[in-house]
Amino acid sequence: KQEVTQIPAALSVPEGENLVLNCSFTDSAIYNLQWFRQDPGKGLTSLLLIQSSQREQTSGRLNASLDKSSGRSTLYIAASQPGDSATYLCAVRGRDDKIIFGKGTRLHILP
Amino acid sequence: GAVVSQHPSRVICKSGTSVKIECRSLDFQATTMFWYRQFPKQSLMLMATSNEGSKATYEQGVEKDKFLINHASLTLSTLTVTSAHPEDSSFYICSAEQGRSVDNEQFFGPGTRLTVL
Numbered sequence: 094k095q096e097v098t099q100i101p102a103a104l105s106v107p108e109g110e111n112l113v114l115n116c117s118f119t120d121s122a123i124y125n126l127q128w129f130r131q132d133p134g135k136g137l138t139s140l141l142l143i144q145s146s147q148r149e150q151t152s153g154r155l156n157a158s159l160d161k162s163s164g165r166s167t168l169y170i171a172a173s174q175p176g177d178s179a180t181y182l183c184a185v186r187g188r189d190d191k192i193i194f195g196k197g198t199r200l201h202i203l204p
Numbered sequence: 205g206a207v208v209s210q211h212p213s214r215v216i217c218k219s220g221t222s223v224k225i226e227c228r229s230l231d232f233q234a235t236t237m238f239w240y241r242q243f244p245k246q247s248l249m250l251m252a253t254s255n256e257g258s259k260a261t262y263e264q265g266v267e268k269d270k271f272l273i274n275h276a277s278l279t280l281s282t283l284t285v286t287s288a289h290p291e292d293s294s295f296y297i298c299s300a301e302q303g304r305s306v307d308n309e310q311f312f313g314p315g316t317r318l319t320v321l
Contacts, residue, residue: 097247127309136210136297136314137248182247192238192299192310194247 095120095187099195107203108175114168114198116183121164124190128157128168129182131197137182141168173202206232208300210313217288218321225283225316227298233278234300238310239271242295254281288320 096119106112116126125144129137141150141157143166149158156169170177180197187193207230217223227237236255240248252268254260254275262268270292272284281300285292295317299310 129312134295134317137312139309139312142309184248191250191253194249196245196247 095123095185095191095193097183097185097193097195099181099183099198101198102196103199103201105201105203106173108173110173111169111171112173112200114170114181114183114200116166116168116195118164118166118185118193120187121161122188123161124186124188126157126159126166126186127184127192128155128166129184131180131182133180140181175202175204178202206230206300206302206311208234208298208311208313210296210298210316212316213314214317214319216319216321219289220287222284222286223288223318225285225296225298225318227281227283227300227313229279229300229302229311232300232302234281234302235278236301237275237281238299238301239273239281239283240297240299242297242315248297251283285318288318290320293318293320 098117100115127142128140143150143159154171159166178201180199182197183195184192209228211226239251242248251266252260252262254273256275256278260273275281297315299312301310
């Protein structure tokens with residue numbers, strides 16, 4: 094059974110710093126991995142989608158990498174801003190076609 | 205990108221009543237829609253998968269008679285929480301997929317917060 098773990102559960106960093114969020118999954122047989130942002134009480138905003146054949150995707154200040162063989166993904170945020178404060182969720186789509194979410198990392202950027 | 209809407213965004217109801225939540229794909233036809241729920245400080249959990257014109261497939265532990273799902277058209281799926289109780293209070297999110305390829309991206313709705321008094 095696929096399990097998705099995100100570390101750390103919470104993170105506070107000063108504005109301007111670069112940071113890395115981690116996601117690990119137990120079953121490497123995945124179709125894709127997706128990073129989302131969720132603001133308090135709100136729905137999901139898709140940030141980056143990485144297909145299993147890809148190693149990374151970039152969008153603006155965000156870069157996500159995927160190492161399928163080791164069951165890991167990282168989300169790199171450059172030059173963090175207070176507006177980046179949110180919960181970041183990692184989700185993998187497995188061979189059973191289901192999407193499994195991690196519990197998320199609550200990020201707080203200190204002004 | 206593709207847009208998925210949900211209605212209502214918030215609903216408060218009394219215990220024992222039924223609540224219907226709509227999920228619509230606005231600019232594409234969704235062969236498959238998914239329903240998730242999220243309890244406070246927990247991850248999203250898949251409840252059921254619905255394919256247009258057929259019965260929904262429910263995940264283990266989700267009562268199909270309590271959470272009625274109807275996917276009557278390629279742009280609309282509804283989730284009805286029957287005889288709602290306070291423990292059903294949660295954040296319900298739907299997603300929709302165009303076509304049926306595993307490379308397809310799922311597009312998520314904004315969610316519906318249900319509070320049962």
